[in-house]
Amino acid sequence: MIWLLFGAPGSGKGTQSKNIQAEFGFGHLSTGDMFRKNIKEGTALGKKAQEFMKDGNLVPDEVVIGMVGEELSAEKPCILDGFPRTLPQGEGLSNLLDEKSLALGGVIYLEVPHSDLMNRLTGRRVCKKCGEVYHIDFKPTTKEGVCDVCEGEVIHRNDDKPEVIENRLSVFLNQTEPLLKYYKDKGVLYKIDGVGESSEVFSRVEEILRKNH
Ligand code: AMP
Secondary structure, eight states, X not given: OEEXXXXXXXXXXXXXXXXXXXXXXXXXXXXXXXXXXXXXXXXXXXXXXXXXXXXXXXOOHXXXXXXXXXXXXXSSOEEEESOOOSHHHHHHHHHHHHHTTOOEEEEEEEEXXXXXXXXXXXXXXXXXXXXXXXXXXXXXXXXXXXXXXXXXXXXXXXXXXXXXXXXXHHHIIIIITHHHHHHHHTTOEEEEEOOSOHHHHXXXXXXXXXXXX
């Protein structure tokens, strides 16, 4: 069974994916994380993805769908975080699920107002090593630049800089948001309020998963 975590950049998909992993033991596939890993390792895929990611644009559909197709398996329930992001990716996912005889449990949409997203993204910091997410005001590290969890280096992602964020948010509005209607029409969309403490948002996510898992 596959669940999608859907939302704009900065809506808390990564944080809630970690919570779901810890509480329900689901697998977690984040296309953004997969690209960042490839960039770090200097692979051909990473070089290609970097051309698009640096300006906050989407990596071409066929590249993303191919990458997800190689990773998706029926081993255990899994959350997809950051995929699909366009209607063709939604169709691509639907084909992959058919090919692999996997069911779509549902799509959880973390709804957060635009003004909050800007603030969350400009202040967001992430651990390069374990991916733990921080915020300079709401969740600072104990020691500046050092991860509380693994002592890895905590950085400001290049695509979380203000000039790139505006583009990422408009890409979401123009290319990704149409997927909401696509999943609503399929009767699998669960919309929740993504504002509040991470634990409050998680209790909303949890309620949906417990009812439908
Ligand atoms: P994220 O960490 O999910 O915000 O993704 C960071 C960046 O990776 C995005 O701004 C895109 O450039 C790229 N990316 C991640 N997922 C996708 C996707 N499903 N389709 C296209 N590009 C993606």
